[in-house]
Amino acid sequence: MACCLGAVVFADSRAATTPTDPAPTNLIAERAASAERQPASRATERAPAPTTPPPTPSATPTATPTTRPTVARTKVAKVKKKPTRPVPVAGLTQAQMDNAHTIVQVGLKMDIPRRGLVVAIATAMQESNLYNLASGVLPESLDYPNQGVGYDHDSVGLFQQRPSSGWGTVADLMRPAYAAEQFYAALLQIPGWQDMSITGAAQAVQISAFPDAYAQHEDRATTVVGALV
Template identity: 45%
Template sequence: MSRSDTRPTKPHAKKLRIAAAFAVLFSIAGYVAAQYVTSATGPARCTVSTAGAESKDYELRPEQAANAATITAVGSQRRLPERAVTIALATAMQESSLRNISHGDRDSLGLFQQRPSQGWGTQKQITDPVYSSGKFYDRLVRIPGYSRLPLTVAAQRVQRSGYPQAYAKHEANASLLTAALTGRRAAAFNCTTGPAGGDGKAGSPAQVRERLMREFGKDVLAGSEKPVPAAAAEGVGLRESDGGDARESAGGYSRTQAAARLSADGKEPEVRIPARADERGWELAHWAVAHASELHIAQVSFGDRVWDASSSEQGWRTREGSDSGTGSKQTSVRMRLATAD
């Protein structure tokens, strides 16, 4: 051993080692803190709660939830039964894990791994979730008695997959997701997003209305189960020559109900949608929560419940001042949009 090997460590070298050790500790602490914050309030997960005493939530990512909500909305626009939506969701779960991917086996693309070479559409069309969902339903409804067939059989007749039995493993979760996103189960769907997505961007009422009409149909903003004139659907009043005064729409609601406006405190823009039935209201409310991050929706309320992006880990809460016994339930779905920081 040389003489230099036995010399005491220099003071500045020891300080450097201590500083490096503290840096490592701070990094670990920062990582743990970041993980805690993300899991509590960040854009981490969406959940569907099950009914019954032994509840076991089904969890998915916000991207997957948004795609599932779109698939469900397109089925709703076509007035298809829940079974059709369940088949579509289970198929997309197997084919793409509910992700709109730009790759796959050979030329397969999108949520349902549809192939341009097999007549499903162009690459651009197939990677549009609204289009691809519509094409899936187009082929599904041509199958005689599809709603009474086993899910694997119905899905396989549309997809012609090399692994037809693989769809079966997704049926339970697809059924659970369908019940929530169609509105049959109230307040059963939640996403933890952070404050309106956490990116400081403002929501656009025009963008929200456009997405709603594209996925649910133009009559959605009038709260009608039947198509209404485009002017009414877009929040524009009918002329007297259209059979009503300047305040009425074909759905029987004033034009201001279907249009965007400021919220009650006059600070945040809001989109209101009349909901004639609870299931319809919860269908729209859950759709809004699923798309909250991308559309910068800060708050959703319906009936006597409210979901707030800033406290989304708490899920749906009872709305302040509401009392189901006094008939004060909110009869429209309200989407309050974020404002820019």
């Protein structure tokens, strides 16, 4: 810009010395101002600096499906659940088998030997056919859960135990677990019961009018105990 201004001043000075073209005194100043407003000769027309275009909004990115590793499936052996109720054997009904199960479970909790379990089952088979019986002589017994009615004096329950003989209250004896516990407790009081026959051990507890009747149930009682133990 300085060189341009110098050229303007030089031209003005020549004009000032020419007598035929007098210039106004302020001409130099006006031309200098005009030149100052002109772009420098070396300044080329510059394009505006490129601006980075704003990023184009993209669609919502979709998740690229990933291939999951294939896992070999191994077959898991199905464990058969033990039935909650014992399966009847020896020709028993489900109700009879349930009662037998109760008798055996009580015996196991009392650490009664296997032979004692057979004695108990054979006794209940003879006395009540393995049903929890109320007594027609004791109307009170009918107020408790029962599976039939017997008429052998005031005998009640699986073992046909008599409240009048001191086995317990009607309410207690109508509970199969209690009746079984009382039977085992009496059996343990018999000296040498394990060396007796099944019918002999049962008779020692029950004092029945038919002492040999229990023998007929020994085989079935053994089968039932075998299925429950």
